[in-house]
Amino acid sequence: MTCADEIEGPEQEGADSAAAEAADCLCGRGCPPYAPGPEAVESRASNGPVMAGDVLRGERVVGFSYAQPPDGRLPEARDDRLLTEADHQPDAPPQRPVPTVRPPGPGDERLPHDRLPARAVVPAARRSRCLPAAVDDLLADGSAPWGRVFDPIARTVREAGHELWLSGGAPRELVAGNGREAVRDLDLTGTAxxxxxxxxxxxxxxxDGETYELRARVSPDTLVCTVYRDGGPTPLIEYRGLGLGGFRFPATGTDLVADSLQRDFTVNCVLYDFERHLVLDPSERGLPHLSAPGRALVPVSASGDPLVRAALAVRAVKFLVRWQTDGPVDTRELRAWTDEFPEDLADHVRERGDQAWDRLLALHHECLGGVPAQRQTAVASTLGAGVERLLKTLLGSAE
Structure with missing residues (x-):
């Protein structure tokens, strides 16, 4: 067992509380048992940043987009664009800047995690008494690529009034009970x-006197900001604002549920608030699906878009290759969706053009580059003929 082994999931409130409090510390450092304290009453600062739901000049704010700066200039806040409900139809973001401070007037005073149902917000020590210490160790690891830059960046972003959470692999692996070695990179999401x-x-x-490079600056296609040092190939931190759909261009927001609807699988909807040590599950399905035994890989999207389907199929094979060595994985909901895929799914993606196919090839290499071809196709075959043929075509193109 590792220091983040599961003790209690969100659907076991009450029944396992006593067991959680009495359980031995799994990491051997004497982590205290979970003891509920008084609920902290927090609200947004009056001079804080704009969030979804605020009203500006009579229009309700829904999120943000971004305009690539000209002439290679480094990205700044003036490149951000404010989105309202009237911006769903245009093909490009409006030329509307984001105010530095929230406008006076009506707005939701609650912080994003307080807008979730109580069952979607789990104190980390209740999930596992050793989980807070495991996260602290991860973030303070001086040998990790992010070791020297995470804390000062996170502190600055928080001081600016923005919320910030761990996303992706770090919360997924640690909450699932895997050790520090399972976390390969550091992804962040937030309201900025x-x-x-x-x-x-x-x-x-x-x-801080650090040398740095924003190698990709802000990707206009994904709105991901990647921080590199000294031009090195390894990202120190990757950040993307909370996901927001419904626009014809990339957009981010400040709503946790809206973000969960933009992710690939329910297990990747789980976020970690490293300041308050809260596990957030806006989908209300991620935590149960991470629990062992009986882990489940369930897609969030039911998209009919061939490129979306192909990308999620590649990621699904990646997770199944990794997880099936530790025991069975429930793929019933996943298989119900992939059974709808046409056998010529790869051809449909190719019809999108070379750029779309090259992006899929790059994703395949990133997810499965070190996995033997026979293992890939064997796992893909469990998801239907369309996924199996897709993987064979990707493997053939990579030769």
């Missing part, structure tokens, strides 16, 4: 628009 985060990160590193 892309340009604002990039500006805060750059300013922090300048003030």
């Amino acid at each position: 628009p892309a340009g604002r985060f990039a500006e805060l990160a750059r300013r922090t590193l300048e003030e």
Whole structure:
């Protein structure tokens, strides 16, 4: 057992509380048992940043987009664009900047995690008494790529009034009970628009005397901000604002449930608030699906888009290759969806053009580059003929 082994899931409130409090510390450092304290009453600062639900000039704010700066200039907050409900139809973001401070007037005073149902917000020590210490160790690991830059960047972003959470592999692996070695990179999400985060990160590193490079600056296709040092190939941190759909261009927001609807699988909807040590499950399905035994790989999307289907199929094979060595994985809901895939799914993606196919090839290499071809196709075959043929075609193109 590892220091983040599961003790209690969100669907076991009450029944296992006594067991959780009495359980021995699994990491051997004497982690205290979970003891509920008084609920902290927090609200947004009056001089804090804009969030979804605020009203600006009579229009309700829904999120943010980004305009690539000209002439190679580094990204700044002035490149962010404010989105309202009227911006769903245009093909490009409006030329509307994001105010530095939230406008006076009506708005939801609650912080994003307080807008979730109580069952979707789990104190980390209740999930596992050793989980808070495991996360602290991860973030303070000086040997990790992010070791020297995470804390100052996170502190600066928080001081600017933005919320910030661990996303992706770190919360998924640690909450599932896997050790530190299972976390390969550090992904963050939060309420800061892309340009604002990039500006805060750059300013922090300048003030700390660190050398840095925003190698990809902000990707206009994904709004991901990647921080590199000294031009090295390994990302130190990757950040993307909370996902937001419904626009014809990339957009981010400040709503946790909306973000969960943009993710690939329920297990990747789980976020970790490293300041308050809270596990957030906006989908309300991620935590149960991470629980062993009986882990489940369930897609969030039921998209009919061939490229979306192919990308999720590749990621599904990656997780199944990794997870099936530890025991059975429930793929019933996943298989019900992939059974709908046409056998010529790969051909449908190719019809999108070379750029779409090259992106899928790059994803395949990233997810499965070190996995033997026979193992890939064997796992893919459990998801139907369309996924199996897709993987064979990708493997053939990579030769």
